[in-house]
Amino acid sequence: MTSTPEGAVSAWTLDGRPVAADEVGELLRGRIAAGALETWFASASGRSLAVVSNGERAMVLLLEHEGDPGEHAVDPDVDPDGWSDGYELANGQSDEYPDADTVPLAEALRIVEHVVAGGSWPADARWVVDR
Numbered sequence: 001m002t003s004t005p006e007g008a009v010s011a012w013t014l015d016g017r018p019v020a021a022d023e024v025g026e027l028l029r030g031r032i033a034a035g036a037l038e039t040w041f042a043s044a045s046g047r048s049l050a051v052v053s054n055g056e057r058a059m060v061l062l063l064e065h066e067g068d069p070g071e072h073a074v075d076p077d078v079d080p081d082g083w084s085d086g087y088e089l090a091n092g093q094s095d096e097y098p099d100a101d102t103v104p105l106a107e108a109l110r111i112v113e114h115v116v117a118g119g120s121w122p123a124d125a126r127w128v129v130d131r
Contacts, residue, residue, distance in 0.1 A: 012041045012049065012116045021117035025109045028053075032105075037088040041116065049115055051108055052095070054086035058108035059097055062115060062127075069130040073103045073111055076126055 012019050019027065019041060031039055032053050041049040048070075050061040063070035078099040085096035103111070107125075114122040121127055 012043050014039065014041050019116060021113050024113040024116050028109055028112065035088070036090070037086075038090045041112075043119075049112060051112055052087045052089065053105060053108065054084055054088075056105060057084055057099065057102040058105050059087065059102045060108050060111050062121070071121075071127050071129045071131075072101060073108065073121075073125060073127045075100055075103045075107075 014027070028039060028051060031037075032055060037053045037055070039051045043049075046065050048061075048063040048066075050059075050063070052059045052061075060073040061070050062072070080098075080100050082099035083096050084099055084102065085094065087095040087097060089095060102108075111122060111125050114120075114125070
Protein backbone atom coordinates (compact mmCIF):
# COMPACT_ATOMS: atom_id res chain seq x y z
CA MET A 1 0.00 0.00 0.00
CA THR A 2 1.31 3.43 -0.88
CA SER A 3 0.72 6.20 1.65
CA THR A 4 1.24 9.93 1.86
CA PRO A 5 3.69 11.25 4.48
CA GLU A 6 0.80 11.82 6.89
CA GLY A 7 -0.16 8.13 6.58
CA ALA A 8 -3.32 8.66 4.52
CA VAL A 9 -3.81 6.47 1.47
CA SER A 10 -2.97 8.21 -1.81
CA ALA A 11 -5.97 9.57 -3.69
CA TRP A 12 -7.02 7.96 -6.96
CA THR A 13 -8.21 9.93 -9.96
CA LEU A 14 -9.91 9.22 -13.27
CA ASP A 15 -9.16 11.68 -16.06
CA GLY A 16 -7.74 14.05 -13.44
CA ARG A 17 -10.86 13.98 -11.24
CA PRO A 18 -10.65 12.52 -7.71
CA VAL A 19 -12.63 9.30 -7.32
CA ALA A 20 -14.10 8.14 -4.01
CA ALA A 21 -14.29 4.41 -3.32
CA ASP A 22 -18.06 4.53 -2.86
CA GLU A 23 -18.56 5.85 -6.40
CA VAL A 24 -16.37 3.28 -8.17
CA GLY A 25 -19.13 0.75 -8.87
CA GLU A 26 -21.58 3.25 -10.33
CA LEU A 27 -18.84 4.99 -12.29
CA LEU A 28 -17.53 1.77 -13.87
CA ARG A 29 -21.02 0.39 -14.59
CA GLY A 30 -21.91 3.65 -16.34
CA ARG A 31 -18.74 3.65 -18.42
CA ILE A 32 -19.25 0.01 -19.43
CA ALA A 33 -22.90 0.65 -20.34
CA ALA A 34 -21.73 3.55 -22.53
CA GLY A 35 -19.22 1.29 -24.29
CA ALA A 36 -16.09 2.54 -22.51
CA LEU A 37 -14.75 -0.89 -21.55
CA GLU A 38 -11.21 0.24 -20.60
CA THR A 39 -10.73 2.47 -17.54
CA TRP A 40 -7.48 3.65 -15.96
CA PHE A 41 -7.30 5.15 -12.49
CA ALA A 42 -4.13 6.95 -11.37
CA SER A 43 -2.81 7.60 -7.88
CA ALA A 44 -0.81 10.55 -6.64
CA SER A 45 2.09 8.16 -6.02
CA GLY A 46 2.31 7.08 -9.67
CA ARG A 47 0.41 3.80 -9.35
CA SER A 48 -2.19 2.81 -11.96
CA LEU A 49 -5.28 0.65 -11.64
CA ALA A 50 -6.85 -0.64 -14.85
CA VAL A 51 -10.14 -2.35 -15.56
CA VAL A 52 -10.86 -3.84 -18.99
CA SER A 53 -14.27 -5.47 -19.28
CA ASN A 54 -16.39 -7.31 -21.81
CA GLY A 55 -19.54 -6.55 -19.80
CA GLU A 56 -19.53 -9.89 -17.98
CA ARG A 57 -15.94 -10.32 -16.80
CA ALA A 58 -13.04 -7.93 -16.28
CA MET A 59 -9.29 -7.90 -16.15
CA VAL A 60 -8.11 -5.86 -13.16
CA LEU A 61 -4.46 -4.74 -13.16
CA LEU A 62 -2.51 -2.88 -10.50
CA LEU A 63 0.77 -1.28 -11.62
CA GLU A 64 3.31 0.35 -9.32
CA HIS A 65 4.73 2.69 -11.99
CA GLU A 66 4.83 3.19 -15.74
CA GLY A 67 6.40 0.15 -17.40
CA ASP A 68 5.67 -2.14 -14.43
CA PRO A 69 4.24 -5.53 -15.51
CA GLY A 70 2.18 -5.29 -12.32
CA GLU A 71 -0.24 -7.75 -10.81
CA HIS A 72 -3.70 -8.84 -11.88
CA ALA A 73 -6.78 -10.43 -10.38
CA VAL A 74 -7.40 -14.10 -11.23
CA ASP A 75 -10.26 -16.58 -10.97
CA PRO A 76 -8.91 -20.04 -10.11
CA ASP A 77 -12.43 -21.52 -10.05
CA VAL A 78 -13.09 -21.35 -13.81
CA ASP A 79 -12.20 -23.79 -16.58
CA PRO A 80 -8.45 -23.21 -17.09
CA ASP A 81 -8.95 -23.65 -20.83
CA GLY A 82 -11.83 -21.14 -21.07
CA TRP A 83 -11.42 -17.86 -22.93
CA SER A 84 -13.65 -14.80 -23.36
CA ASP A 85 -13.53 -12.10 -26.01
CA GLY A 86 -15.06 -8.65 -26.37
CA TYR A 87 -12.55 -6.76 -24.25
CA GLU A 88 -12.54 -3.52 -26.25
CA LEU A 89 -9.60 -1.22 -25.60
CA ALA A 90 -9.81 2.56 -25.96
CA ASN A 91 -7.61 2.39 -29.09
CA GLY A 92 -10.19 0.16 -30.83
CA GLN A 93 -8.30 -3.10 -30.33
CA SER A 94 -10.49 -6.05 -29.33
CA ASP A 95 -8.79 -8.51 -26.99
CA GLU A 96 -9.60 -11.93 -25.63
CA TYR A 97 -8.26 -13.24 -22.33
CA PRO A 98 -8.18 -16.57 -20.51
CA ASP A 99 -11.11 -16.66 -18.07
CA ALA A 100 -8.64 -17.55 -15.32
CA ASP A 101 -6.96 -14.13 -15.83
CA THR A 102 -10.24 -12.25 -15.40
CA VAL A 103 -12.93 -12.11 -12.73
CA PRO A 104 -16.71 -11.72 -12.85
CA LEU A 105 -17.67 -8.05 -13.19
CA ALA A 106 -19.18 -7.84 -9.68
CA GLU A 107 -15.90 -9.14 -8.21
CA ALA A 108 -13.91 -6.66 -10.31
CA LEU A 109 -16.01 -3.78 -8.97
CA ARG A 110 -15.48 -5.00 -5.39
CA ILE A 111 -11.72 -5.29 -5.92
CA VAL A 112 -11.38 -1.85 -7.52
CA GLU A 113 -13.46 -0.23 -4.78
CA HIS A 114 -11.22 -1.83 -2.15
CA VAL A 115 -8.00 -0.72 -3.88
CA VAL A 116 -9.31 2.84 -4.26
CA ALA A 117 -10.36 2.87 -0.59
CA GLY A 118 -7.24 1.35 0.89
CA GLY A 119 -4.50 1.03 -1.71
CA SER A 120 -4.25 -2.77 -1.71
CA TRP A 121 -6.03 -5.92 -2.86
CA PRO A 122 -8.84 -7.23 -0.64
CA ALA A 123 -7.45 -9.95 1.64
CA ASP A 124 -9.76 -12.56 0.11
CA ALA A 125 -9.10 -11.62 -3.54
CA ARG A 126 -6.87 -13.82 -5.68
CA TRP A 127 -4.19 -12.24 -7.84
CA VAL A 128 -0.86 -13.01 -9.43
CA VAL A 129 2.26 -10.90 -9.60
CA ASP A 130 3.53 -10.51 -13.17
CA ARG A 131 6.86 -8.90 -12.26
